[in-house]
Amino acid sequence: MAAKKPTKLHIEASELLCKNGCGFYGNQLWQGYCSLCYREECQRAKVAQQEQDSKKMMKKQAEDADKASLFSKFAEKKTQHINKRAHTLKSMFKKTPTKESVPEPRAKRQVNKETQQIKADLMDYLKQFKRPTAEDFVKIVQELVDKLYQNADAPVEDLTDLVQDFYIKLGKRMDSHSLYKDLSSEDIDTLLDYAEKYITVKMYTSLFCPATCDDEQKDLQMQTQIRSLHWVTGQQLDTMINEHETEVRTLVDQAITEIIEVNSKKAPQDKLSCIVRCSKHIFEIIRQSKEGPACADDFLPALIYTVLKANPPLLQSNIQFITRFSCPSRLMKGEAGYIFTNLCCAVQFIENITHESLALTQHEFDRYMSGEAIPPQSGNEYMCEGLRLMYDNLKTLAELRQRQEKVMAEALQLQQEMKDFKENFKQEVQNVLIRMPLTIKPRKMKVNLDDDSESLDLLPSPLLPLTVDNVGMDTRNTRVRLFH
Amino acid sequence: MSRIDAKVVLLGKNYVGKTCLVNRYIHQRFMPYQITIGAAFGSMKEMVDGKPLVLGIWDTAGHEAYESITRMYYRGAVACILCYDITDKSSFERARFWAGELTNTEPKCKIYLCGTKKDIVDDDQHKRQVELSMAQPLARDFGTELFETSSKTGENIDSLFKTIARDVVQQRTSDTKKHEERTSRDGFILDDKTRQRGCRLVACSLS
Numbered sequence: 001m002a003a004k005k006p007t008k009l010h011i012e013a014s015e016l017l018c019k020n021g022c023g024f025y026g027n028q029l030w031q032g033y034c035s036l037c038y039r040e041e042c043q044r045a046k047v048a049q050q051e052q053d054s055k056k057m058m059k060k061q062a063e064d065a066d067k068a069s070l071f072s073k074f075a076e077k078k079t080q081h082i083n084k085r086a087h088t089l090k091s092m093f094k095k096t097p098t099k100e101s102v103p104e105p106r107a108k109r110q111v112n113k114e115t116q117q118i119k120a121d122l123m124d125y126l127k128q129f130k131r132p133t134a135e136d137f138v139k140i141v142q143e144l145v146d147k148l149y150q151n152a153d154a155p156v157e158d159l160t161d162l163v164q165d166f167y168i169k170l171g172k173r174m175d176s177h178s179l180y181k182d183l184s185s186e187d188i189d190t191l192l193d194y195a196e197k198y199i200t201v202k203m204y205t206s207l208f209c210p211a212t213c214d215d216e217q218k219d220l221q222m223q224t225q226i227r228s229l230h231w232v233t234g235q236q237l238d239t240m241i242n243e244h245e246t247e248v249r250t251l252v253d254q255a256i257t258e259i260i261e262v263n264s265k266k267a268p269q270d271k272l273s274c275i276v277r278c279s280k281h282i283f284e285i286i287r288q289s290k291e292g293p294a295c296a297d298d299f300l301p302a303l304i305y306t307v308l309k310a311n312p313p314l315l316q317s318n319i320q321f322i323t324r325f326s327c328p329s330r331l332m333k334g335e336a337g338y339i340f341t342n343l344c345c346a347v348q349f350i351e352n353i354t355h356e357s358l359a360l361t362q363h364e365f366d367r368y369m370s371g372e373a374i375p376p377q378s379g380n381e382y383m384c385e386g387l388r389l390m391y392d393n394l395k396t397l398a399e400l401r402q403r404q405e406k407v408m409a410e411a412l413q414l415q416q417e418m419k420d421f422k423e424n425f426k427q428e429v430q431n432v433l434i435r436m437p438l439t440i441k442p443r444k445m446k447v448n449l450d451d452d453s454e455s456l457d458l459l460p461s462p463l464l465p466l467t468v469d470n471v472g473m474d475t476r477n478t479r480v481r482l483f484h
Numbered sequence: 485m486s487r488i489d490a491k492v493v494l495l496g497k498n499y500v501g502k503t504c505l506v507n508r509y510i511h512q513r514f515m516p517y518q519i520t521i522g523a524a525f526g527s528m529k530e531m532v533d534g535k536p537l538v539l540g541i542w543d544t545a546g547h548e549a550y551e552s553i554t555r556m557y558y559r560g561a562v563a564c565i566l567c568y569d570i571t572d573k574s575s576f577e578r579a580r581f582w583a584g585e586l587t588n589t590e591p592k593c594k595i596y597l598c599g600t601k602k603d604i605v606d607d608d609q610h611k612r613q614v615e616l617s618m619a620q621p622l623a624r625d626f627g628t629e630l631f632e633t634s635s636k637t638g639e640n641i642d643s644l645f646k647t648i649a650r651d652v653v654q655q656r657t658s659d660t661k662k663h664e665e666r667t668s669r670d671g672f673i674l675d676d677k678t679r680q681r682g683c684r685l686v687a688c689s690l691s
Contacts, residue, residue: 238547283524295503296524300545338525338542345545345553357549 024220035216114266115202122194129187133179140170141195145202152206156213159206160324163199167327170195192327197267200325204266207325209317218316225350226311231368231375236358237301240289248285249388255281256310263313268326271318272336279339282306296342304346319344489538490652493558493593495582496567497575498546501600504635505567506541509645530649537649546578558586561593562655563648570599570632573613583626594651595628598644602634 018026018034030038126134144166151158174180174188183191200207209215234241242248258278265271279299286298307315322340349357355365367373494502503524510526524543529536544557558564564586568579579597586593599619605612616632623630629647633640 238549296543296545297498297503297547299524300550301547334540335525335527338540341542341556341559342524345550345556348553348556349550352552359549 024224035220115198118194118198118201118267122198125190125194129183130179133183136177136179137191137195140166140173141198144199148199148203148206153212156207156210156324159210163207163325164328166199167192167196171329193269196325196327197269200268200321201266208266208321209314213320215314215317215320218320219314222316222347222351223311223313225353226308228369228371229308229350229353232305232308232358233375234305236360236375237305239301239305240298241285241302241305242289245288248288251281251285251288252306252309255279255285255306259306259310259312262315262318268322269336271322272326272340275343276336276339278306279303279342300342300345300349303342304349307343307346307350315347319347489540490563490649491540491542491561492563492565492648493542493544493561494565494567495544495554495558495579495586496546496565496600497548497569497572497578500546500567500569500572500575501635502543502546502565502567505565505598505600505633505641506543508635508638508641509541528645530645532649532653535653537653539645539649539652554582555585555589558590558593561590562652563594563596564590565596565598565644565648566628567598567600568614568619570601570605570614571611576614576618580622583622583628587626594648594655595626596644596648597623597626597628597630599630599632600635602632602639603636606634 018024018037019032020034020037022034022037024034024036026032026034026037031041033041126137129137144162147162148159151162171188171192174183174191180188209219234243241252243252255278258274258281262271262274265274282299282302286302290298312318323344355362358365360368364373364375368375494506496502506526510528526541526543528539528541530539531537542557542561544554566579566582566586567575569575583595583597586595597619599614616630619630622628631640631644631647633644635641
C-alpha cells in the first residue's frame with residue numbers, strides 16, 4: 001500500500017527549504033513545501049482528484065495517517081494535518097450532488113485519549129452533585145459540542161461567538177437556575193473550567209488554527225520576523241538579563257521551554273498556565289539580575305527577549321486560540337490574564353518593531369535586519385542556541401579535562417606513595433632484621449631413653465652388676481664395695 | 485484569591501514609582517530594595533459597605549518604547565491610576581498624554597490622578613516640579629480626583645484605593661439599576677454586541 005505513493009515524509013538535510021524555491025522553510029509534514037506552497041499544492045491536488053470516488057479517498061487518508069503516525073514526535077501537528085485533509089475532503093463532498101457520499105458529521109469524531117481523560121475526570125467530579133444537576137450540565141455541554149460539529153466549517157468568528165455565548169449562558173444558568181442553587185461558587189468555577197477544558201480539547205482540531213482564518217499566515221510572518229531579529233540583544237531591549245551567569249541562563253532556558261510547551265497543551269487554561277510558569281522564571285531572572293522589586297518595566301522587555309530567543313511555534317495561533325475560546329473572566333482579570341496581556345504586548349511589539357524601539361538609526365536597523373551586519377556588542381552575547389550550547393559544552397569539557405588531569409596526577413602520586421611506602425617498609429624490616437637477627441634454634445626433642453635407636457649401640461653397654469657368689473656375706477660385702 | 489472583581493491599571497512614566505505604590509498598598513510596606521517576585525500583578529480585597537471586592541492591580545511598562553502597546557493593558561479596566569512624579573515635570577506631561585488616550589479608547593475607565601514621592605517634597609520643597617495648581621486643572625478636565633501620595637510613608641495610599649473600591653461598587657449598582665430598568669422595558673437585554681446581530685439573536689432565542 002505504501003509503495004503506491006512515494007514516501008515524501010523523509011527529509012534530507014539539504015532539503016530544508018521549500019521545494020518550490022520560494023525561500024521559506026519547508027516542512028516534512030507539508031511534504032517539503034512551506035505551508036503556503038503546500039496549500040496551493042493541495043488545492044491543485046484537490047481539483048485533480050475530484051473525479052476519484054470517495055472510497056479511494058478514504059483509503060488514502062488512512063494510508064496517510066499510517067505514514068504520519070511514524071512520526072510520533074509530530075503527533076500534534078499530525079492530527080492537525082489529518083484534520084485539514086478531512087476538511088478539504090469534506091468540503092469536496094459538499095460539491096458532489098450525490099447524497100449518499102456525504103459523510104455523517106459524526107464520522108469525523110475522533111476519540112482521543114485526552115478527551116476521554118477529561119471526560120472521566122468530569123464524570124468523577126459530577127458524581128458529588130445531584131443527578132438532575134449533573135445531567136443538565138452534561139446536556140448543555142453536549143449541545144454546544146453538537147452545535148460546533150454542525151458548524152465546523154463556519155468562519156471562526158461564528159465559532160467564537162458560539163463558545164463565548166455558551167460561557168455567558170452557562171454562567172448565568174448556574175447563577176440563577178434552581179438546579180444549581182446548592183453549588184458553592186468554587187464548584188461553579190470548577191464546573192466552568194471543566195466545561196471549557198472539555199469543549200476546547202474535544203474540538204481542538206477544528207477550533208485551533210482553523211482553515212477559515214489567516215492564523216497560519218500570521219504564524220509564518222511572526223516566525224520570519226523573529227528569525228530576522230536574531231541579532232537583538234538583551235541590552236538593546238533594556239533588560240538586565242546577565243546571560244553569562246550559568247544560573248540565569250538555566251532560568252532563561254526553562255522559561256524558553258515553558259513558552260514552547262504552550263503549543264503542546266490543548267486547553268486554554270493549560271496553555272495559560274504554561275505562560276504563567278514561563279513568567280515565573282522570568283521574574284526569578286529579574287530577581288537575580290537586579291536589586292529591587294521586579295516591576296512591569298523590567299518584566300515586559302525580559303518577556304520580549306524570551307519570546308525572541310524561543311521563537312515559539314504557532315505563537316499567533318495559540319494566542320488567538322486562547323483569546324477566542326477561553327473564559328473571558330479569566331482572561332481579563334486574574335494574574336494569568338495579566339501575563340497573557342503582557343505576552344500579547346510582547347508579540348505586538350515584535351511585530352511592529354522599528355529602529356526607534358531599539359534606539360538605533362534607520363540605517364543600522366535595516367542593515368541588521370537584512371543580515372548585512374551584526375551589532376558590535378553582540379560578540380559578547382551568545383548569538384544562537386547552538387553556539388551557546390557549544391560554549392557550554394566546551395566549558396564543561398575543559399572542566400572535565402581538568403578534573404581528569406587532577407585525578408591522573410593524584411593517581412600517580414598515590415602510586416608513588418605506595419612505592420615509597422613499600423620501600424620504606426622493606427627498609428624498616430631489613431633494619432629490624434639486622435638489629436635482631438633471626439636465629440633458628442633447633443627444636444628440643446623429647447628423648448625416650450628406652451627407645452631402641454642406632455645411637456644406643458654406640459654407647460657402652462650398661463654396667464652389669466657384679467654377681468656375688470657368696471650369698472652369706474651378701475649384705476656386708478656389698479656395703480664394703482659400695483664404700484670403696 | 486482566584487476571583488478578581490475589578491481590574492485596576494497603573495499607568496505612568498517609568499521610574500515614577502508605580503511598583504512601589506502597589507507594594508505599599510498590598511504589603512503595607514515600602515520596599516525600595518526589597519526583592520519580590522511577581523510584583524507586577526497584585527490582588528487585594530477591599531471591604532465596601534461590608535461586602536468584599538477584590539481588586540486586581542496591573543502594573544504596566546512605562547517606557548516610551550512600549551507606548552503603542554500599552555493600550556492592550558487597559559482594555560476592560562474599571563479604574564486607572566495615572567501616576568506622575570511630583571519631582572519630575574516630564575512625567576506629568578506623560579500623564580497628561582495618557583489621560584487623553586484613556587478617555588478616547590476606554591471611556592468607561594475611571595481615571596485617578598496620582599502624584600507620587602510626596603515624602604521627597606515634604607522634606608525639601610524645592611524639589612517640587614509639579615505644583616498642585618498645575619495638577620488640579622488636569623484632574624478637573626478629565627473629571628478625576630487628585631491624590632498626592634507617598635509610598636514611603638504610606639500617605640494617601642489607602643484612601644486612594646478605598647476611593648477606587650467605593651466608586652467601583654457605586655458604578656456597579658447604578659449599572660445594575662439601569663440594566664434592570666432596561667430589561668423591564670424591553671423584555672430582554674440587548675447589549676451592543678447582540679444589537680449588531682439582532683436577527684441572529686432572535687433565531688437563537690427561538691431554538
